[in-house]
Amino acid sequence: MERTYLIKPHLRRDYPFVSYGRGVYLYDVAGKRYLDGCSGAVTANIGHGVEEIIHVMNEQAKKVAFVYRSQFTSEPAEKLADKLSQLAPGGEYGTFLVNSGSEATETAMKIAIQYWQEKGKMGKNKILSRWLSYHGITIGALSMSGHPTRRARFVPLLEDFPSICAPYCYRCPYHSTYPSCQLQCARELEQAIERIGAEHIAAFIAEPIIGAAGAAITPPDGYYEKIRDICNKYDILLIVDEVMTGLGRTGKMFAIEHWNVQPDLITLGKGLGAGYTPIAATLASKQVLEPIFEGSGVIMSGHTLSANPLSAATALAVLSYVETHRLPEKAAETGRYLFTQLTSFKKRFPWIGDIRGKGLLIGIEFAVPNAKGMLPSPLSFTELVVTKAQHLGLLVYPAAAGNGRDGAAIIIAPPLTITKEEVDEL
Ligand code: PLP
Numbered sequence: 001m002e003r004t005y006l007i008k009p010h011l012r013r014d015y016p017f018v019s020y021g022r023g024v025y026l027y028d029v030a031g032k033r034y035l036d037g038c039s040g041a042v043t044a045n046i047g048h049g050v051e052e053i054i055h056v057m058n059e060q061a062k063k064v065a066f067v068y069r070s071q072f073t074s075e076p077a078e079k080l081a082d083k084l085s086q087l088a089p090g091g092e093y094g095t096f097l098v099n100s101g102s103e104a105t106e107t108a109m110k111i112a113i114q115y116w117q118e119k120g121k122m123g124k125n126k127i128l129s130r131w132l133s134y135h136g137i138t139i140g141a142l143s144m145s146g147h148p149t150r151r152a153r154f155v156p157l158l159e160d161f162p163s164i165c166a167p168y169c170y171r172c173p174y175h176s177t178y179p180s181c182q183l184q185c186a187r188e189l190e191q192a193i194e195r196i197g198a199e200h201i202a203a204f205i206a207e208p209i210i211g212a213a214g215a216a217i218t219p220p221d222g223y224y225e226k227i228r229d230i231c232n233k234y235d236i237l238l239i240v241d242e243v244m245t246g247l248g249r250t251g252k253m254f255a256i257e258h259w260n261v262q263p264d265l266i267t268l269g270k271g272l273g274a275g276y277t278p279i280a281a282t283l284a285s286k287q288v289l290e291p292i293f294e295g296s297g298v299i300m301s302g303h304t305l306s307a308n309p310l311s312a313a314t315a316l317a318v319l320s321y322v323e324t325h326r327l328p329e330k331a332a333e334t335g336r337y338l339f340t341q342l343t344s345f346k347k348r349f350p351w352i353g354d355i356r357g358k359g360l361l362i363g364i365e366f367a368v369p370n371a372k373g374m375l376p377s378p379l380s381f382t383e384l385v386v387t388k389a390q391h392l393g394l395l396v397y398p399a400a401a402g403n404g405r406d407g408a409a410i411i412i413a414p415p416l417t418i419t420k421e422e423v424d425e426l
Pocket residue numbers: 041100101102103105134135136137207211212241242243244245269270
């Protein structure tokens with residue numbers, strides 16, 4: 001193993017040096033080809049090396065790459081916010097630009113708390129979440145997440161935010177089945193609010209389809225409608241974290257559009273810059289922004305590089321590409337094909353427990369067949385599968401499931417541009 005000064009995720013591991021990327025493929029300096037079956041970290045949604053995007057980046061960089069958001073606004077940032085408001089599900093949203101998904105969810109948390117402060121409800125400052133969830137790595141975002149391995153070392157620093165069970169039908173936490181369960185997982189939200197007191201809770205946050213902590217756990221129909229009703233009943237904002245699911249990935253522009261629900265705040269990341277630039281966003285509805293506009297007039301958050309024109313222009317070009325190439329529709333169609341192909345494996349490999357997801361966000365949960373049923377497989381199995389696949393020239397994304405501590409899983413999420421032939425190869 002060669003030691004270098006760059007600190008990589010695993011310090012004692014050798015990583016291949018990437019050379020270039022084209023479409024769904026990445027090539028390392030030794031000439032080996034990898035099929036990007038997970039868009040990196042479910043990020044490179046339009047594939048690698050897209051000329052249109054590179055052209056826009058060049059042109060914007062020639063004009064101006066950076067201005068500080070306290071001194072200037074810019075046409076690309078304004079246009080990007082207009083576009084996101086047009087695309088967002090039902091109603092108008094203002095956009096707060098940031099640079100990563102963690103910043104986006106943490107900003108959503110802060111806006112939610114500030115919203116209640118502006119309305120004089122100073123005690124509403126807890127965020128409810130689900131235990132199987134991942135909303136980011138910074139301390140605030142991690143406080144709202146249940147990903148045990150990512151939390152473990154920092155638990156003393158984290159906010160003691162309450163959580164409820166996920167809508168995890170494959171291993172239902174209540175040992176029930178849908179629909180006779182009457183959505184106990186959604187009703188648990190109401191029980192938690194009653195227990196804690198709505199006067200202490202600012203918002204409930206959820207990924208429409210759970211990513212890293214659940215390998216595409218998809219709720220049954222009616223779940224989000226019930227969640228929305230409960231949030232309305234108790235005056236609690238609904239934050240929908242679309243960092244992984246947003247902008248076409250699940251077959252709709254926003255994954256929450258699979259259900260008939262309008263969130264108060266939405267977070268975007270990954271697919272917004274599609275890997276061409278670091279950019280993320282927190283969208284806040286007009287109703288949420290109104291009391292802040294009328295009150296202090298300032299959102300108490302922000303990062304030096306937020307809303308820089310280069311990233312904004314790049315994201316605008318990515319959105320235009322997604323729309324022009326009808327990538328949400330394409331993801332739905334290709335996703336159905338991939339899902340069918342993967343399901344045919346299930347019969348041949350007994351250690352595939354569950355295959356789930358929507359569009360091109362598909363999770364595979366591994367399991368150990370046993371006399372008592374399909375037990376969760378050890379987390380180390382994920383690592384084994386991911387490493388072996390990369391060795392064979394296929395990238396898949398590691399995920400967890402089960403109880404979050406035990407339960408190996410992967411996510412398959414290729415660029416939305418993937419062809420049927422490439423799916424066969426995958
Ligand atoms: N939210 C969700 C749903 C995610 O999947 C992630 C990252 O995987 C994040 C937030 C954090 O995003 P980032 O890694 O860009 O900070």
